[in-house]
Amino acid sequence: MRNIFRLLVFTSAALFALPAMAWASETTQIDSGDTSWIxxxxxxxxxMIPGLAIFYGGMVRKKNVLNTMMMSFIALGVVTIQWVLVGYSLAFGPDVHQLIGSLEFFGLKGVGLEASSYAPTIPDQAFMVFQMMFAILTPALISGAIVERMRFPAYVLFVLLWGTLVYDPIAHWVWGGGWLGTLGALDFAGGTVVHISSGISALVAALVLGRRKGYGTEPMVPHNVPYIVLGAALLWFGWFGFNAGSALAAGGLAAGAFVNTQIATGSALLSWVLFEWLRHGKPTAMGGASGAVAGLVAITPACGFVNPVSSIVIGLVAGAVCYLAVSSLKIKLGYDDSLDVFGIHGVGGIWGALATGLFSVAEGKEGLLYGNAHQFLVQAVGVGASILTASVMTFVILKVVGVLTKLRVEDEVEDVGLDVNEHSERAYSF
Structure with missing residues (x-):
């Protein structure tokens, strides 16, 4: 009888422990180190977003600095709410014909603190908020092409529509189970999703809005070069989270991406400065900052797939081609991309995506230089898809926004400055 009683007690205790044991097994997938890193x-x-605001703010004339900075800051509000309501679901929700995510995650329904299906060692919400920051930054990049002339209400509406109709679908295609990811396209941290899409959209937006008043005849020099250097430094610092964080775990892959990011950025900085020095006889601080950003852009899609020596090459080429795009191509074609978003993010992003197809050493997805021409062709398809989608949709969105509200400020507003007319503020009291 005593043995039977002991058996009953043991069995009861085991049964009561089962829920706790099950709960523990569900949470053991979450790794505190990986979660902390993300x-x-x-x-x-x-x-990077306030860093971008400072970077862009330094490049414009002092009468437009607050409006320019506000174009980055407003994305923090607009895209955050859009991402929570529909953006995350469209980008990372259950796949619909490899084109878009469903609205199953509307309002973050079902996106909780359990392990993410995209990164099994971190909570779902950690993955969601990490991707949110990408979604906020990308449309803010476009603002650099249309500053000093686009009405703020039109820009806010543009950001909302562009994030929903351009960024979210392309993110799904590459990272959310869509057709480009299935095809095998490599984009570690956003070459096609972030930089090509924003760079091409910036060019289209600049063409639709037209040149600034006085462009080509009046000096439009940066009003604060220290702002530019500080902003670039903040971007460089934040980019380690952008690239190494895309490993979605604290491990060797993140370390490799971190190292490659530093190497390529330093290489591009030197390359840009050298070209500028040879052409004009003197290096500039703005050139160094621009070269660094070009390197950051170019290494973004490749940083988790290439070795350090390849990163040097990617950076050196990025500094050269982006410098030529800004200093020669822009002048030859005559478009007014105010802060050279296309020349740096568009051109640098295209080079980086194609370079991934050249230098990748990822197992089974080696690049052209390692005997796999197919991977380079897949990268080219990804580049083409991003260019086509971003250019067509940006043009359509701007035309729709133009019907709903006027896109461009009046000539008188451009003369006085957008800070006073759009925000009733001045950056400086003198």
Whole structure:
């Protein structure tokens, strides 16, 4: 009888323990180190947005600095709410014909604190908020092409529509189970999703809005070069979260992406400065900052797939081609991309995506230089799809926005400055 009683007690205790054991097994997938790294990386990418505001703000004339900075900051509000309501679901929700995510995650329904299907060692919400920062930054990049002439209400509406109709679908195609990812396209941290899409959209937006008043005849020099250098430094710092965080775990892959990011950026900085020095006889601080950003852009799609020596080559070429795009191509074609978004993000992003297809050493997805021409062709398809989608949809969105509200400020507003007319503020009291 005593043995039977002991057996009953043991069995009861085991049954009561089962729920706790099941709960423990469900949560053991979450790794505290990986989660910490992704939360830190999310904060680093967040820092890139005010960094971008300072970077862009320094490049414009002082009468437009607050309006320019506000174009980056407003994305923090607009895209955050859009991402929570529909953006995350469209980009990473259950796949619909490899074209878009369903609205199953509307309002983050079902996106909780359990392990993410995209990254099994971090919570779903950690993955969501990390991707949110990418979604915020990308349309903010476009603002650099249309500053000093686009009405702020039109820009806000553009950001909302562009994020929903351009960024979210392309993100799904590459990272959310869509057709480009299935095809085998490599984009570690956003060459096609972020930089080509924003760079091409910036060019289209600049063409639709037209040149600034006085462009080509009046000096439009940066009003604060220290702002530019500080902004570039913040972007460089935050980019480690952007690239290394895309490993979605704290491990060797993140370390490799971190190292490659530093190498390519330093190489591009030197390349840009050298070309500028040879052409004009003197290096400039703005050139160094621009070269660094060009290197960051170019290494973004490749950083998790290439070795350090390849990163040097990617950076050196990025500094050269982006410098030529800004200093020669832009002048030859005559478009007014105010802050050279296309020349750096568009051209640099295209080079980086194609370079991934050249230098990749990822197992089974080696690049052209390692005997796999197919991977290079897949990268080219990804580049073409991003260019086509971003250019067509941006043109359509701007035309729709133009019907709903006027796109461009009046000539008188351009003369006085957008800070006073759009925000009733001045950056400086003198």
């Amino acid at each position: 939360l830190i990386s999310s904060a680093l990418v967040f820092l």
